[in-house]
Amino acid sequence: MNLPNKLTVFRVALIPVFVLFLLYPGFEGYGHYIAAIIFVLACLTDFADGKIARKYNLVTNFGKFMDPLADKLLVCAAMICLIETGQLASWIVIVIISREFIISGFRLVASDNGVVIAANYWGKFKTAFQMLMIIVLILDFDHPYWTWLGTALTYLALILTVVSLIDYVIQNKAVFKEQK
16 A cells, blocks of 8 residues: 555544544543644645655555545544534535535446546635634634634635535536436
């Protein structure tokens, strides 16, 4: 297993540790800071594995499959935890997770037709803003500007989620045309 794939597996392994520190009541007072550090570390592995894989020609089928899945697992787990902590509305999480299911299904249909749908800049912006939103919400500093930042990032991530979905559908609508 090459380094980018090890980083992807490491990111997945960090998810339960992250959830433990964020939600376990025994860490009250400092658990969310440790959770934020773990989440940032996981996000950094996301950026590093792709750069390393492309730079050193280490792109594998495992990485193509697991890297986006690891991202979705990390972000979705964090958002679900933020519902439980009362920092994120469930309807927002439902919209964001629904987009992920729709795009995954879209890619599956495309794959059956021999078409690979790569991530585009809207999807990358969406992921980056979702990760920033999660970090700000986890840290939850008691300051009006921090609260405003969390709210702004939440709605910006939501807007980018919808825009990226619309863009994927428009750019790849040929995938749904009937095959003969």
